[in-house]
Amino acid sequence: MHVTVEIAGEDTHELEVDADATYGDLLAPVDLSPHEVSVLVDGEHMPTDQPVEHDHVRVVRLIKGG
């Protein structure tokens, strides 16, 4: 399955993943941990243990500082 992973404010990555890949599986190839980001499809948060059902996701980093 081909998935476009767009990291907000950063690069966009084109990935080929297994048919049973989860949203969490999209993160390691782009050097991100599930703990530090939220995976969004049309603005809705996708649990990282859910199978990928969309060919385009956006990833938003969780930022702490203020």
Next chain:
Amino acid sequence: MRPDLDPEQLDRYSRHIIMNDVGPEGQAALLDTDVLVVGAGGLGAPVLQYLAAAGIGRLGIVDDDVVERSNLQRQVIHGDDDVGRPKVDSAAEFVTGLNPDVTVDRHELRLARENATDLVADYDIVVDASDNFATRFLVNDACTLSGTPFSHGAIFQFEGQVTTFSGDSPCYRCLFPEAPPEGTVPDCATAGVLGVLPGTIGCMQATEVVKLAMDYGETLEGRLVAYDAAEMSFEEIPVAAKPDCPVCGDDPAIASVADASYEGRCSLAED
């Protein structure tokens, strides 16, 4: 709303008042708005500066820290003479010196489960200018549960995020359901932050508060802006309500801040 601006106020706010889209009514709305700013650090500094200058009638400031010299590279309301002083004192002096119209409430404390609901209930709008996840999740939960609109801002190195939540749905937990495990996300103290970055993000937060107070324009509700100072780029990310959100979802598990823990992952309380 107070329509009666005195001659000094007509002068001070003249550049607002002459705008057709603000006018005396808009300025009166600002003067009648109570805003709670959680955090008087990097983001809180420009937020307080511009809200004070704009004539927000009452500003509550929550912070339990003292000013450190390493703050001064970005926390522009504190000065070298303030090092060692409580930030709420330094911030309150700045606000009063800038605009005597503004009433300042100093809350020298850490926002906690025990005080958050009462504090939020006393204000019309809240600004999350905090620097830790426990406070961020607590601000979200207390505001969303009480229907209080709030502005969210966050900064890291060259990167900033800003959005506005209406107090309904979506909320911050729709975007980030839980805090990350301790130590997995670096903070500004360990990884650094560009000194001008909180100025940009904090000014955007102040802009959102001013619009909310005047009920004017389009806020960032349902949109998060990601700013990259290194590339000087802004990106807009839609934020949708999460049906199973524990706070604003269809069957919320958190009905009061007592139902959640604000330590570790900021998830449901075990007791």
